[in-house]
Amino acid sequence: MLSKAASLGAGDVTGVIVGSGVEGLAAQAATYGAATVYVADDSSLEAPLPQPRIDAVAQLVADKGIETVLFGQSILAADIASGLAARLDAGLNWQLTDLTSDGGNLIGRQSALGDSVLVDVGWTSTPRIGLFRAGAFDPTEQPAAGTVETFEVQLQEHSLAAEMVEQAHAEESGPSIEDADVIVAGGRGLGEPEKFALVEDLARALGGAVAATRAVVDAGWYPYSAQVGQTGKSVSPALYVACGISGAIQHKVGMQSSKTIVAINKDPNAPIFEFADLGVVGDLHQILPKLTAALQARKS
């Protein structure tokens, strides 16, 4: 987001980091195009709850005269952006995949109706708020690093009402799917949890990470840390192999920016075949072991 904002040339870019123990991130953020990075580092901001963050960003927007607030989409960011819109009487556009500047007037590109139509959206006043799909932009390091400033947040009473009793921690097993160049993902079509071994074997042969759909994570077949889709992670690897995944929109939004998609599914009408570069209609229980063996044979 920082790199994209900087590339628009539509004014100074400000980065905002809110949390506890986050000061170390500021220097890093400053290298991606932010002229200034504002940091609110406070123990009361540790839990990833949206409302204290609305206070923080609203305060900065007012104090610094910020005209546009951009977020990379996540469950937390969506709640912050929406609350901020109400607080600031600002327009919010979401599911954005691009942003352009037309003489300082910003135009967002929104992917709508299950990605069947692209909508150019605007804001009729400032501040403008935008939520961008993960993986929409590539980061580019900038020659001149920005400065880092800290600020104190005044929290509102209702923002402090919710409290984190127990915070989720990412379960780490194998390479992280967000950083992986190759991802092999499994869905309901595997039939039973034990069959995830087929996916893991193929991932190993390709040197990739394993991902899963929400359906199989909900069913307890695979851990949350591997979930790709609307309520999971968004990934954009060089290769995404979808095994037994129908390609419902909730999954698609998390992986459609993958460079190459290979899908194996026994249902010839599965929506995933509409956007897979290579679609294979067949029984994955037959195909996956053969594919893994062929890749292993190739390596040795």
Place this chain on the structure above:
Amino acid sequence: MKIAVCVKEVPDATAHKRIDPGTKRLDRSGEGALNAFDANAVEEALRLKAATGDGEVVVVSMGPERALNSLRKALAMGADRAVLVCDEGAAGSDLLATSRVLAKALDREQPDLVLFGQQSSDSDGAVLWAAVAERLRRPVISQVAELTLDGGSLTGKRQTEFGYDVIRAPLPAVVAVADSINEPRYPSLKGIMGAKSKPQETLSLADLGVEASSVGAEGSRTEVLGLSDPPPRGDTRKIEDDGSAADQIVAFLTEKRLI
């Protein structure tokens, strides 16, 4: 215990969804239905009402008059009452304007708990609750996969990218439930027959004291500028496995220099 469930009428799942190039709004001329994700919120409200032994479940919506048909599905499931804000002046409202209207309608109801479904199936929106909570100045928890009430507070198990957070908040509060929270019941025949006679109130913007200029297209802060078709995703190739699929995949990956 009074629970308000914010729901929306969306185009029926079987209808082909399109944006009208003239109005640049979603074409809602076809068959409408209760947003499927909202049924989870209605179900959860009914479950909580049953668990607490007393209380009222009221469904709140904004939309054209025909949206009452969709609200009746919630009544048929067991909700007690429906409130529809129905005003020409509210047509074309964006998130900001919609949250203004809903917050006013909720202010009037003064519920202990406001529930939302996970998202709307037409606009793929999954944000409205946070704007409403901000206007009501109430705590908000979204993506709640498990909800328990404990006297004056609630605890929500929130589904995130990293696992589950457990968050507690005092009532009154706003909660958006994940669709994994429950399996919505089907309305019984008796429920469907009884729904027609349950209270169904239609309110205008004036009834709520909402300025017409603060909602609808005029009160919105976003606009649709144009529509276009998404670019084709390059060549999509589809093959049927005749026993050689694994070899064909290897050949494809080699051609793309991925292995």
